[in-house]
Amino acid sequence: MNLYPFAAEMLQILIILAIAPAFVGWVRMLKCWLQGRTTAGLFQPYRDLMKLFAKDVILAENASWIFRFTPYIVFGTATLAGGIIPMLSVDLPLAASADAIVLVALFAIARFFTSLAGMDIGTAFGGMGSSREMTIASLAEPAMLMAIFTVSLAAGSTSLSQIVQVVFSGQSVLRPSLAFAFLAFVLVSLAETGRIPVDNPTTHLELTMIHEAMLLEYSGRHLALFEWAGMMKLTLFMALGAVLFFPWGIGTGSIIASGLAFVFLLLKLAAAGIVLVLIETGLAKMRLFRLTEFLGSAFLMATLGMLSFFILE
Amino acid sequence: MNIAPIELAGAAVILLLGSAVLAMFLSRFQHLLVAVSFSLASVASLVALVAGAWTVSSNIANQAVMAIGLPDLPFHLRLDPLAGFFLTIVGGLSFFVSIYSLGYVKGIIAQRPVTRLVVFYALFLAGMFMVILADDALFFLVAWEVMAAASYFLVLFEDEHLENRRAAFLYMVVAHVGAIAILLSFGVMAGLVTGFEGFHGYTFDAMRQAEYTPAWATAAFLLSFFGFAAKAGVIPLHVWLPEAHPVAPSNVSALMSGVMLKTAIYGIVRVTFDLIHVFPWWWGALVLMLGLISAVLGVLFALMQNDLKRLLAYSSVENIGIVLIGIGLAMIFTSFQLPLLAALALTAGLYHALNHAMFKGLLFMGAGGVLHAAHERNMEKMGGLIHMLPWTSGLFLVGCVSISGLPPFNGFVSEWLTFQAFLLSPSLPSPLMKLLIPMGAALLALTAALSAACFVKAFGVTFLGQWRGQHAPQIHEVNWPMKLGMIMAAVCCLFLGILPTLVIDWMDSVPEHLVGSKISTTAGAFGWMWLTPVARERASYSGPMVFFVILAVIVIAYLILHVKKGSIKRVPLWDCGFEKVTQRMQYTSTSFAMPLRRIFGFFFSIRERVKLDPQAAHRAFPGKMHYALRIRDRFWGWIYKPLVDASFLMSRLVGKLQQGRIQTYLIYSFVTIIFLLMVTR
Structure with missing residues (x-):
């Protein structure tokens, strides 16, 4: 039995766990530079996590087991998602256990439990965050799946490894369906990862926060797990975009190819961070009820991609 | 041992009918009555479950003829894999619910006599089993009416409320309009068999062998689809469902939503795939379209509800929609001669029917537990029940996760299979369908996302936070039979979600019989761990891997974080420095x-x-x-209100004839006789 795929799998999970905070640090650094502030450095997120892990947990009196269980399940699904997306190699054992639809569903599990945790304490903010998060998710998920369906129709498979191989081999052909799907994917990723213009990860202003409102009551290691999982989610979405639409340099089995894939991944993430910061700096946060149009247009893009797949290709 | 599955199934029906008769004699000893009848019902359900599961796995069809019924028109019974599959669903959930009822109905005895509930419960179960076993139009309709009438009386159980009587009446009207359509549909088919000359076309065997002209076949299909859709609560024929299901006792609601709707699905599959079996693609398109509409609108209506049981009832409309999506796709694929894809879509639809029975049964039982403990159905007044009902809330959560289509539970598997069926539609020859069908996948995705929102709301508002009512009542956890019924349903949800390959392997004889292809050769090609419906390159899902990897990460993270004993401080709620936070702010x-x-x-x-x-x-x-x-x-204002108004108008006009004086009526008779003499001479 070839042990290499398992080694690649473990390595990939560890790498995602390790570089996710650095990616967030990179995004924050870029943002500071663009806004003319001094930065806290690439490694500030690591220090934040260390601090949170070291602190005691403070729980509200009426917190139930759901409140304490949720950080772990959110972290667990994020880690599994990190093992599914073929970033270093297409030959991953976990990649066969879940395809693109399962990946979307994994993020849905995390969201489901986070929303429940938001309602567990019984404060107005938690419920507000849960309600808004589920609203946005129910608009974003169809658009996300449509974008993924377009890619998987083009590739003839929903398996991520297979999509990567097909898109990679046919890269010279410019496919309009993939271009539309990519645009839709970008818009949806902003919503799914809670970035401007949908949500602002740095705000704690009562009426504008969405994701943060659900985590408001968390502290200590629970909060650290949430933060870490959130960082991984952001990194994974960027990596997923890079893997699905720009799959250059993903290895197919050898160690050197995987090493090269790692370098490519870092470069692609760096570029994705720049794009993300440009979008975030250029736009303002939208009102909640304007998001229908935003996500509607994402859905429209994905639909156009699917139509152009059938008409043009 | 020489027992055929059909004999077992027959024994289950006789046991139930017997228990209904026995119940009438025991009505003076209410506690004994409940214990005896529900034990008998659970034994009968278990027997039916075994018969069904056995038939499906051994891939056989038994037949039997009973010399009762009308003279020269005996009842025919048949148990083939399709019937066996639905018998398994009905038997399975009935078993769980009957165990649950042992505890649940005991709680009702204090308030009112339960003889009526017990008798009609047994008749209701017997009716459902007979519908599935029936192999001729006559027996089918008799069984169908037994089921409808018994459930009518069950809906009417708490008949002192006007609301319940209205709901039951509405249910009765819709059920009978549907039954007339089914009767007419069978009439058309049976008539065509013998050229409208004899009565012997009434067996399903005769209908199966007949050739129908497209026009007559379409008439038969549309009539039967209308009838079954009315029973299944397909939008726009759904209005009775959210009225009738919530007002019945919760164990009955669980059966009505979980399995009675499935008998209508069974009817649709039986008539289209088995009896007519050759059909144009647009039938499938019609079913698919109505399925999509029911799914999306059903879940949106469910989201707007504040009554926990009404929310669950509307969500049944949604899930029936998802089942119909699978069946509609299977019909389209069949009409274009793509048996493998048809088998995939049919498996997806039927798998969802099975899943829905389990999680909806579980959720209604949980709602019954809440109702039993808190005497409240309105979610606006509940909250914080997780502290008082730890078992019920945990099991209800399993149902919520399953119904929201989240891995590793069962709802996800059937939705995933449906998505795969959607994504295979480009192999259809018609370019327009290639284009339009994947759009349906988007609507299914919307449905799944909205149902997650709906059940976050249902669970979050009911069980989390703090009690929203005026003063919190004394709430106790439900008793053991109720817990046991729910635990078994929850375990089934997890099992069906983690090991779909085993289940698909088992149920593959159903699509093999109906569409002539099976998917287990490819679906389980890579061992029991991986579900690969068409090919490994196409898509794969491994329930066990997803479940165990997430579990492993959770355990590892938990252990690492608890190496050093970190302290947890419990403090009052942070109120942002303002005055005390009250539960009214939730x-x-x-x-x-x-x-x-x-x-x-x-x-x-x-x-x-x-x-x-x-x-x-x-x-x-x-x-x-x-x-x-x-x-x-x-829909009430668009479709039903005009109909109701028109029928009231008609009856007012007709009512003018009724003067209440004998002389006037004699004149009517006289005029009628003169008229008839003139016309007929």
Whole structure:
């Protein structure tokens, strides 16, 4: 039995766990530079996590087991998602256990439990965050799946490894369906990862926060797990975009190819961070009820991609 | 041992009928009555479950003829894999619910006599089993009516409320309009068999062998689809469902939503795939379209509900829609001669039917537990029950996760299979369908996402936070039989989600019989761990891997974080430095659904009123605020209201004939006789 795929799998999970905070640090650094502030450095997120892990947990009196269980399940699904997306190699054992639809569903599990945790304490903010998060998710998920369906129709498979191989081999052909799907994917990723213009990860202003409102009551290691999982989610979405639409340099089995894939991944993430910061700096946060149009247009893009797949290709 | 499955199934029916008769003699000893009849019902359900599962796995068809019925028209029974599959569903959930009822009905004895509930419960189960076993139109309709009438009396169990009587009446009307359509459909088919000359076309065997002209076949299909859709609660024929299901006792609601709707699905599959078996693609398109509409609108209506049981009832409309999506796709693929894809889509639809029975049964049983403990159905007044009902809340959560289509539970598997069926539609020859069918996948995705929102609301508002009512009542956890019934259903949800390959392997004889292809050769090609419906390159899902990897990460993270004993401090709620936070500040069911209500508001007829009571001091400081919100189904106003008005008008006009004087009536008879003499001579 070839042990290499398992080694690649473990390595990939560890790498995602390790570089996710650095990616967030990179995004924050870029943002500071663009806004003319001094930065806290690439490694500030690591220090934040260390601090949170070291602190005691403070729980509200009426917190139930759901409140304490949720950080772990959110972290667990994020880690599994990190093992599914073929970033270093297409030959991953976990990649066969879940395809693109399962990946979307994994993020849905995390969201489901986070929303429940938001309602567990019984404060107005938690419920507000849960309600808004589920609203946005129910608009974003169809658009996300449509974008993924377009890619998987083009590739003839929903398996991520297979999509990567097909898109990679046919890269010279410019496919309009993939271009539309990519645009839709970008818009949806902003919503799914809670970035401007949908949500602002740095705000704690009562009426504008969405994701943060659900985590408001968390502290200590629970909060650290949430933060870490959130960082991984952001990194994974960027990596997923890079893997699905720009799959250059993903290895197919050898160690050197995987090493090269790692370098490519870092470069692609760096570029994705720049794009993300440009979008975030250029736009303002939208009102909640304007998001229908935003996500509607994402859905429209994905639909156009699917139509152009059938008409043009 | 020489027992055929059909004999077992027959024994189950006889046992139930016997227990109904026995119940009448035991009505003076209510506790004994409940213990005996529900034990008998659970044994009978278990027997039916074994018979069904055995038939499906051994891939055989038994037949039997009973010399009862009309003279020269005996009843025919048949148990083939399709019937066996549905018998398994009905038997399985009935078993869990019967165990649950042992505890649940005991709680009702104190309030009212339960003989009626017990008798009709047994008849209801017997009716459902007979519908599935029937192999001729006559027996089918008799069984169908037994099921409908028994469930009517069960809906009417708490008949002192006007609301319940109205719901039961509405249910009866819709059930009978549907039954007439089914009767006519069988009439058309049976008539065509013998050229409208003899009666012997009434067996399903005769119908199966007949050739129908397209026009007659279409008439038969449309009539039967209308009839079964009315029973299944397909939008726009759903209005009775959210009225009737919530008012029945919860164990009955679980059966009505979980399995009675499935008998209608069974009817649709039986008539299209088995009896008519050659059909044009647009039948499938019709089923698919109505399925999509039911799925999306069903879940949107469910989101707007504040009554826990009504929410669950509307969500049944949604899930029936998802089942119909699978069946509609299977019909389209069959008509284009793509048996493998048809088998995939049919498996997806039937798998969802099985899953829905399990999680909806579980959720209704959980709602029954809440109702039993808190005497409250309105979610706006509940909250924080997780502390008082740890078992019920945990099991209800399993149901919520399953129904929201989240891995590793069962709802996800069937939705995933349906998505795969959608994504295979490009192999259809017609370019228009290639284009339009994947759009359906988007609607299914919307449904799945909205149902997650709906069940976050249902669980979050009911069980989390703090009690929203005036003063919290004394609430105790439910008793053991109730817990046991729910635990078994929850275990089934997990099992069906983690090991779909085993289940698909087992149920593959159903698509093999109906569409002539099976998917287990490819679906389980890579061992029991991986579900690969078409090919490994196409798509794969491994329930066990997803489950165990997430579990492993959780355990590892937990252990690492608890190496050093970190302290947890329990403190009062952080109130942002203002005055005390009260439970009235929590988000409620209405406020949770508000953003979605605003976005999808055009589907409903919404009337929102805010009235401010002016205070003496100043207009800017109102004393009290009245808020009223009314959300209605538009279909009621569009379709049903005109029909109701028209029928009232008609009956008023006819009523003018009734003078109440014998002389007038004699004149009517006289005029009629003269008229008939003139006409017929």
